[in-house]
Amino acid sequence: MGLEIPAEAKVIQLKNLIESSSLYRDDIDFVRELMSNIQEEKRDEIELQKLKLSQFEKELELINAKKGLADISLVSETKESSSLTDNLKFLIRSVKVLTIPLPVKSESTLQQLAQDEKTRFPLASEALLNDTYMDDIVSGAPDLETARRLQSELQDALQSCGMVLHKWSSNSPELLNSSSSSDVKHSFSSESDLSVKTLGISWKPLQDCFVFKVSILSKSSFTKREVLSVIARLCDPLGFLGPVLTRAKILLQRLWQQKLDWDDVLPDQIAKEWKEFVTTFKCIETVKINRFILTDTWLRVVLQGFADSSEVAYGAVVYLQCFYQTDRAK
Secondary structure, eight states: OOOOOOTTOOHHHHHHHHHTOTTTTTOHHHHHHHHHHHHHHHHHHHHHHHHHHHHHHHHHHHHHHHHHHHHHHHHTTTSOGGGHHHHHHHHHHHHHTOOOOTTOOHHHHHHHHHHHTTTTOHHHHHHHHHSEETTEEOOOOSSHHHHHHHHHHHHHHHHTTTOOOOOBOOSOHHHHHTSOGGGBSOOOOTTOOOOEEETTEEEETTTTEEEOOOOOOOOSOOBHHHHHHHHHHOOOTTOTTHHHHHHHHHHHHHHHHTTOOTTOBOOHHHHHHHHHHHHHHGGGGGOOEEOOOOOTTOSEEEEEEEEEEOSSOEEEEEEEEEEOTTOOBO
16 A cells, blocks of 8 residues: 555655655655655756746836836936937846736736736737636637737737737638737748647647657766656647557556666666657657547537556546537547
């Protein structure tokens, strides 16, 4: 029976929990690995908060800088041109003394903006509240006219507080044509077949499908640390690659059972299986999954679920099958 650790457990609670366990109380390797994992998770959380704070700081600096420029333009009519240096010093000083009250975050700023502008910009408010992740807005519309309204409202709402949207991506050339060229992430030229990556998912707007990029170096030997690093980089938030990634996780599970240290080289049998996995995983780049959004024109909808399990893993998947007037299912 394994040791059950509460998700919000503190270090002192973990200490008491381990001391009360007859199985893990004297297992020094287990305690060392447990504390190492906790420290890595905490470092990741701290780095994420630093990243959020840095981004919010830049947003506030931009707002304050624009306000300073506006003040300079107002007083320039009454001052001589020699005062430009003084105005520049004022602008630099106004940015340097900028303070950020914690724990204010850029997400809360956007949420407050969405609440304040709900009446003027209803579509933008809905997108900011429900379709915004960090600094990415991932939204859409059922038709081109609504999409243009959404784009216009988002631009106007964010410009009202000094923020500018850029790197627009869409599967509609008409929608991108309404954006300035400097704001567009990709084009629809015949030579352009680039993918756009957000939230760990790669999407090709031209073909309107999801794709996968693999970056695994072939080596003569791997360590347990390198195996975990490779698996952690295989981001698949929608579970498209579940059956494939499960194989890699089973190999990692076997490494834990071997009680290897982080920098120990893999045993021969596991190393052979891992090299085979790394070699064949490159084929994932040929997989393309068409993006599909359910519309209101369907005649019948069928929900199908499948599940399976074994001694080493379990999995489940749910399909939404839609039938349209052409009797063609998607």
